[in-house]
Amino acid sequence: MRRDTFLKSLAVLAASSGLPLSALAATNLKMMLPANPGGGWDTTGRALGKALIDAKQVDTVVYENKGGAAGALGLAQFVNASKGDPNALMVMGAVMLGGIITGKPPVSITAATPIARLTSEYNVFVLPANSPFKTLAEVVEQLKKDPASVKWGGGSRGATEHIAAAMIARAVGVDPAKINYVAFRGGGEATAAILGGNVTIGGSGYSEFAPYIESGKMRAIGVTSGARLKGINVPTLKEQGIDVEIGNWRGVYGAPGITAAQRKALTEMVIKATQSKAWAEALEKNAWTPAVLAGEAFEKFVDDDFASLRATMVKSGMI
Template sequence: MRKLLPALVGLLGLAVSSTVFAADYKIMAPAAPGGGWDQTARSMQTALQDESISGSVQVTNVPGAGGTIGLAQFVNQASGDPSQLIVGGYVMVGAILTNASPVTLDQVTPIARLTGEYEALVVPASSDIKDMAGLVEKLKADPGSVSWGGGSAGGTDHITAGLIAKAVGVDPTKVNYIAFSGGGEALAAILGGQVTVGISGYGEFESQIKAGQLRLIGISSENKVDGIDAPTFKEGGVDVAIQNWRMVAAPPGLSDEQKAAVGADVEKMVKSASWQKILADKGWADTYLAGDEFQAQLKKDIDSTSAILKEVGLVK
C-alpha cells in the first residue's frame, strides 16, 4: 500500500492540475441572440466544455451596428485578457467600413477563421415568388417594391443583395434593404411577411424551410450543396456566388505565449468530434485557418470587401 500511495498521489495531482489549469473563457457574440455569431459563440461554448478543453465558458451578447458596438467594447475593456474572445467575420468587415467605425479588426488579435456558410434566399410559403426568376422579375419591374430582410447594413447579406441587383442590371443603390441586428428579429419579419425576401446563412432558415414555413429559392454556392434542395443563384440565372465566413479573435495586448495558448485551445476544439458534429448538423463548412496564414487572408478579405462595397454604392 505504501508503494501505491506516491503513484496515487501523482495521479490525483495530475487530475487536479488539469482541472485547475483548464482555461475559462468568456465569448462575446456582438449581435442579438439567434443569429450566426450567436450560434457560433454558443457552439464554441458547447464544444469547448464537452471536450473538457475549458472548465467554464460564458457567452454574452452585445448587439448593434454590425458588431462594431461589441467590437469597440471588447477592444476597450478586454485588452490583455486571454480569457476573453469575440466572434466576428465577413459581416463585421463590411460593417466597419460602412459605419466608418473608429475601432477596426487591426485592434484585435485574430486567432482563427472557423466556418463558412452560403447565403440562402427565402420567401414565406404563401409568397407569389416561386423561384429566382420570379424575384428577378419583380426586382427589374420596381426595385424599391422588393424589400430584403437580412443582417446588418454592409454585411454579407446586404452585399449579396447588391450583387444580385447588379448582376441582373438593376442599380444596386436602389436595393430596399432592411437591416436587423439579430437573426431572430429578421426571421420574425420574414415569416410575418413584413419583407418580400429574406437573406442569410442557410442554417438560420433550415428548420423553417423543413417545416414548410419558408420557401428556399436559391443558394449562393458555385455548385449544388449536398443536403440542400435548392438551385444555386447561377442555376437560377443570376451570376453571383459568395460565402460568408466566421472567425474568433482575442483582445489586443496578449503576449506570444498567451496567444499561442488560446490558439492551441481553438485548434483542439475545431479538430474535436463535438465541433465536427456541430458543423454537420448546422450545414457549416469547416474553413479553419489560423496563424499568419489567417492574418494574411483577413487582410485580403478586408481589401476585397472594400472594393465590393464601393461597387454597390455602400461605401464612397
C-alpha cells in the same frame, strides 16, 4: 494547498517560465457574441464554447451578447473591457468586415488579436410560405419593374446577404443603389420579419433558416454558392442565370494586448476544440463547412478579404 492558491501559483509559473496557458488546470473563458441571440455569431460562439468544454480546454464559458452596427458595438465593448485578458474570445467574420467598411466605426477589428477562422457558409435566399412570388425569377421581374417594392431582409448593413442583394441587382441590370434593404440587429429579428411577411425576401446562412425551410414556413429559392450545397436541394443563383457567388465565414479574435505566448495558447485551445466530437456535430447540424485557418495565415486572410469585400462593394454601388 488550497486549489485556488495552487492555480495562482501555476499562473505565476506560466508567466515566468513560458508555460502555455493551456497547461493550466482550469480556465474560465469569456465569449463576446457581438449580435443578438439567434443569429450565426451567437450559434457559432455557443457551439465553440461547448466544443472547448468537450475537448477539456476550459472549465466554463460565460457568454455575452451585444448586438448592433454589424458587430461594431460588441467589438468596441470587447476591446475596451478585455485588454490584456488571455481568457477572452470574440466571434466575428465577414459581416463585421462589411460593417466596418460601410459604418467606419471608431474601433476597428485591427485593435483585437486574430486567433482563427472556423467555418465557411453560403447564404440562402428565402420567401415566406404565403408570398405571392414562387421563384427567384419572379422576384427579379418585380425588382426590374420597381426596385423599391422588393424589400430585402437580412443582417446589418454590409452583411454578406446585403452585398449579395446588391450584386444580384447589378447582375440583372438594376441600379444597386436603388435596392430596398432592411437591416436587422440579429438573425432572430430577421427570421421573425420574414415569417411575418414584413419583407419580400430574406437572406442568411442556411443553418439559420433550415428549420423553417424544412417545416414549409419558408421557401428557399437560391444559394450564393458556386455549386449546390451537399444534401440541400436548392438551386444556385448561377443555375438561374445570375452570375453571383459570395461566401460567408466566421472566426474568433482574442483581446488586445495579449502576449505572443497567450495568443498561441488560445489558438491551440480553439484548434483542439475544432477536433472534438461536439464541434463535428455542430458542423453537421448547421451545414457549416469546416474552414480552420490560424496564425499569420488567418491574419493575412482577414486583410485580403477586407480589401476584396471593399472592392466588391464599390463595384456593386454600395459605397
